[in-house]
Amino acid sequence: MLTTIFGFEMPTRLLFGHGAVENLGFECSLNGWASALIVTDAGVYSAGLTQPVEAQLQTQGVRYEIYTGVVPNPTIESIETAIPQAQDKDVVIAVGGGSVMDSAKLINAIRTHGGRVRDYEGADTVPAPCKPLIAIPTTAGTGSEVTFIAMFTDAAKHQKLPVVSRHLAPHLAIVDPEMTRNLPPAATAQTGMDALTHAIEAIVGVQANPFSDMLAFEAIRLITRYLPRAVRNGADDIEARGAMAFAATIAGAAFNNSMVGLAHAMAHALGGLYDLPHGLCCALALPVAMHFNLECQRPRYEQIAQVMGFAHTDTEVVPLPTATIQGGVWDKTFTAEDAVLRVRQLMSETGVPAHLIDVGVEVSESDLETLTDLTLADGSILFNPVQPTREQVKALLRHVATYTE
């Protein structure tokens, strides 16, 4: 450790905690922002989650409009439709999950530098800093509030494409666990698995470094301990919501520097082709990708197993399926395989489907070819610790699709 040069960057200022949204008005006044566009989606809007944000703007006398047209796996059209509304505003405020925040980043880049969504595909495509952007997440998963990555979907090609630029990063992230309090159990579980995937892939990827490790291991500990509680009783267990919100944000900061890997490459392919939620796609792909990477990153997975194995609930240690506690001491050393088992266990404990077939998706042979192409074309795969062949990717996707063991 600490024998190689590494960099770490988190350009976003973070304001975290219960009631943090109540500082929004002050932030507007501090920065002289007199007009705002709230970017959100219909579900977040109808759940009333823009109301505390609007209340802050009203109190401060900030003129605002609301764009509710963000869609899951945001399309180019859904992003570009918001540009005229965003053009003359002092600040764009994203209120929502990953799709909303990613859309707002691209809306903000285009309102600053012009052009179309397509012009920004790829890395370092945003030429200079953007106008002010605030991200207020309503899920604990994506980490998009502190990353400089945005995904958009080419609906015609069923492909999710990335924009990666430090200038995309929100200027301010207001992470308030209250905003996630009423997120339904399935969405809580799936978005939590996205955060877990970020953390695990940040640790085993080729760009891992001690700074991102520190954040990612802590995220894994928190998710293992608190995700089941947030899923079971999220409306009342605000401690669990707070821990999950923090875990998602620090996992975001970790993978923003270390990037993600094979699980995300497969997840992007699945999300693009079947229009499924990103968190669900990550969960389906994660254990399969972990199993594939196991041999070349065995010590790292042992460390992950250790953290997951010893993550306590309030009253008890969560045992691995293959371990027991003898006199207060684990009866076994954690192996890399235990990390995969523990992820599978966490998925079943939180009601996350194990395979595509469980959500009613049957993968045809031609879909399998398409998914393989999309996975291999996805930039995330470049950061995976080992590069799979085409045949290997196809075989892995069969495992994601259905029960093959």
Ligand SMILES: [Fe+2]
């Ligand atoms: Fe993700």
